[in-house]
Amino acid sequence: MSPQDVAQAITNALVRGGSQFAVATIVAFLPVMWTTTLMLHLGRPYVLRTLRRCGLRLGADVWWMSYLLMRDALLVITFALSFIYFNPNLVASMPFPITGPLAALCLLLALAVKLARRVDDDAQAFRLSTVFLIIGATLYYLPLAFAVEAASQSHLSWFQQNLVSNAPGRTQPALVIMWISLAGVAAVAVWIFFRALASANRTMKRRLTAQTAPAVREKVTSAR
Amino acid sequence: MSPQDLTSAISQGLNSGGEQFLEGTLAAILPLMWLAILGLHLGRPYILDMIDRFTLRLGADLLWLIYVGLRDFLILSGVVVSFMFFFPDVVVTDQLPLTGGLAAVCVMGVLIVKLIGDPDHDARAYSLVTYLLGLGAAFYFIPYILGVQANSVVTGGFLKVSNFLVTASNPGWAVGLAYACIAMLGILGAVAVGYVLKTGGRAEADISSAS
Numbered sequence: 496m497s498p499q500d501v502a503q504a505i506t507n508a509l510v511r512g513g514s515q516f517a518v519a520t521i522v523a524f525l526p527v528m529w530t531t532t533l534m535l536h537l538g539r540p541y542v543l544r545t546l547r548r549c550g551l552r553l554g555a556d557v558w559w560m561s562y563l564l565m566r567d568a569l570l571v572i573t574f575a576l577s578f579i580y581f582n583p584n585l586v587a588s589m590p591f592p593i594t595g596p597l598a599a600l601c602l603l604l605a606l607a608v609k610l611a612r613r614v615d616d617d618a619q620a621f622r623l624s625t626v627f628l629i630i631g632a633t634l635y636y637l638p639l640a641f642a643v644e645a646a647s648q649s650h651l652s653w654f655q656q657n658l659v660s661n662a663p664g665r666t667q668p669a670l671v672i673m674w675i676s677l678a679g680v681a682a683v684a685v686w687i688f689f690r691a692l693a694s695a696n697r698t699m700k701r702r703l704t705a706q707t708a709p710a711v712r713e714k715v716t717s718a719r
Numbered sequence: 720m721s722p723q724d725l726t727s728a729i730s731q732g733l734n735s736g737g738e739q740f741l742e743g744t745l746a747a748i749l750p751l752m753w754l755a756i757l758g759l760h761l762g763r764p765y766i767l768d769m770i771d772r773f774t775l776r777l778g779a780d781l782l783w784l785i786y787v788g789l790r791d792f793l794i795l796s797g798v799v800v801s802f803m804f805f806f807p808d809v810v811v812t813d814q815l816p817l818t819g820g821l822a823a824v825c826v827m828g829v830l831i832v833k834l835i836g837d838p839d840h841d842a843r844a845y846s847l848v849t850y851l852l853g854l855g856a857a858f859y860f861i862p863y864i865l866g867v868q869a870n871s872v873v874t875g876g877f878l879k880v881s882n883f884l885v886t887a888s889n890p891g892w893a894v895g896l897a898y899a900c901i902a903m904l905g906i907l908g909a910v911a912v913g914y915v916l917k918t919g920g921r922a923e924a925d926i927s928s929a930s
Contacts, residue, residue, distance in 0.1 A: 496722060504722040508729030515730060516737045523741060530799045533908075534830065537915045538795075541834050543922035545787055548840075554780030561788070618919025625920070629912055640901060644806035648894065651807075 518585060521576050526639060528573040532602075533632055535566040536625065567609070574602045581680070586673050590646075591660040592638035593669050596676035601631030603683050610687060742813055745800050749819075752797050753859055756826075759790040760852055791833065797826045805901050810886040810893040814870075816862035817884045817893060820900030825855030827907045835914055 496504075542562045549555035577599035580591055592598070605627040612620035638658035645651045656662050660669035766786045773779035801823030803809045816822075828851045836844035866884025873881050886893035 496720065496725070500722040501725065504725035505729060507722075507726045508733065511726065512730030512733035515734050519734060519738060520741065523738070526802050527799050530802060531795065534795050534798070537911045538830070538834060539920040540915065540918055540922045541791075543920075544837060545784075545839075547922065549780055549784070550776050551780050553777060554784055557781075558784050558788070615920075618921065621920040622916050625912065625915055640805055640807075644808045646808055647811050648807050 518579060518589065521579050522589070522591070525573070525576055525579075526636070528569065528576060529598075529632055529635055532566075532569045532573050533628060535562070535569060536628055539621075563615075570602065570606055570609075574599060574606065577602060581673060581677050583670060583673065586660045586669050587666045588661055590643050590662075591669070592635060592643055593658045593660050593665065593672060594634040594638055595660075596673045598631040598635035600676045600679045600683070601627045601634065603680055605631070607683050607687055611690065739813070742803060742809060745803060746813065746815060749797075749800055749859070750863060752793060752800060753822075753856055756790070756793050756797055757852060757856055759786070759793060760849065787839070794826055794829055794833075798823055798830065801826065805897055805904065807894050807897055810897050811890045813887060814867050815886040815893075816859055816867055817886055817889060817896065818858040818862050819886075820896050822855040822859035824900050824903045824907070825851045825858060827904055829855075831907050831911055834911055 542558070546555050546558050549558060577595065579585060580595040580599055585591070586596075605624040608614060608620055608624040608627065612623075614620045614624050638654070641651055642654040642658035646655060657665060659665065766782065770779045770783055773782070801819060803813070804815060804820035804823055809815075810820075829848050832838060832844055832848050832851070836847070838844040838848045862884035866881050870878065870881040870885055870888070882888040883892070
C-alpha cells in the first residue's frame with residue numbers, strides 16, 4: 496500500500512465515518528428528545544399548578560411562555576430529527592426501529608392537532624394529541640429497547656429478527672412501512688399547508704374589511 | 720491489508736469510539752446531575768428564606784420560578800440521561816452502576832408525585848419526594864463509588880463485591896434489572912398518561928379546591 500493509498504483510505508474513512516457518526520448521533524439523541532417531549536407534554540398539570548401560584552402576571556407569563564416554547568419546539572425538533580427514518584438508503588443499511596417512521600407520523604399528527612385545534616384550551620384536543628404522542632412513543636421505544644439496543648440478548652432474537660430495519664429479510668417490510676408513513680406525512684403536510692393558506696386568507700380578509708369599513712363610513716358621513 | 724480494509728477499520732473505529740465517548744460523557748455527567756438535583760431539592764428552605772427577604776414581589780416571583788424551573792428540569796433531565804440503563808446492549812458493554820436503572824425509576828417516581836400531588840405545598844408529598852430522591856441517590860452513588868470507581872484499587876472479597884456492582888462485570892443481573900426497570904418505568908408512565916388523559920391536561924388540584 497503506497498502513502499497515496501493510505502491518505503485516500505483515511506480521507507474516505509473520515510468522510511464515511513463522519514457521516515455515519517452524524518447519523519448515529521441523531522439516532523442516539525432521538526430517545527432523549529422523545530422522552531423530554533413526552534414529559535413536557537404530560538407535565539402540563541404541574542406547570543399550570545405552579546403558574547396559578549404566581550403573584551404577578553409577568554412571572555406567570557414568563558413561566559407559561561418558556562414552557563410552551565420548550566414543549567412545542569421540542570416536538571418540532573424531534574419530528575425534524577425523526578426525518579432520518581425517511582431515508583430509504585439508511586433504513587436499508589442501518590439498524591433502525593422498524594416502526595420508527597410510523598412514530599414520526601404520529602408525532603406529526605400530534606403537531607397537526609395542535610395546529611388545527613386549541614390544545615391548551617380544549618381538553619378533548621389535548622387528549623387527542625396525547626394519544627398520538629403515546630402511540631408514537633410506544634412504536635418508537637418497543638423496537639428500540641428490545642431489538643435495536645438488545646442485539647446481545649439471544650432470548651430477544653424474535654424482536655431482533657423482526658423489528659430491526661436492516662435485519663435479514665426485514666428490509667422490504669421496513670421500506671414498505673417507511674413509504675406508507677412517508678405518504679401519511681405528505682398527506683398531513685399538504686393538509687397543514689392548505690389549512691395555513693386558508694387561515695391566512697381568512698384573517699387577512701377580516702383585517703382588510705375592518706380597515707375599509709371606517710373609510711366607507713367616513714365617506715357616507717361626509718356625503719350627508 | 721488493502722486500502723478498502725484500512726478505510727473500513729478507520730471508519731468503524733471512529734463510529735464505535737464516538738458512540739462510547741458519547742455514552743461515557745453521559746455517564747460522567749450523571750453524578751454531577753444527581754448532586755445538583757439533591758442540592759436544589761434540599762436547598763428549598765434556603766430559597767424560601769431568601770424569598771421572604773424580597774421587598775419587591777417581582778423579584779420574589781422570578782427567583783421562585785427560576786428555582787422551580789431549574790430544579791424540575793434537572794430532575795427531568797436525570798430520567799432522560801438515565802435512559803442508557805434501560806438498553807441491554809449498553810449495560811452489558813459499558814461500566815455503569817448496577818442499580819442505576821432503579822435510581823432512574825426513583826426519579827421518575829418523583830416526577831409522578833410532582834404531577835399528581837403538590838410537593839411544594841403538601842408536606843407529605845414533599846417528604847415522599849425527598850425519600851424517593853434519597854433512595855435514588857443511594858441506588859446511584861453506592862455502586863458508582865464502590866463499584867465503577869473502585870474496582871481497580873480494591874482486592875480480595877471487596878473486588879468481588881466491586882465487580883458485582885458494575886454492569887459490565889455482572890451482565891446477568893444488569894440485564895435482569897434493566898428489564899425490571901423498564902417494566903416499572905412503563906407502569907409509572909401509564910399512571911402519568913392515565914392522569915393526564917383524565918384531567919385533559921388541567922391542573923386538577925386547583926379545580927377541585929376551587930369548587
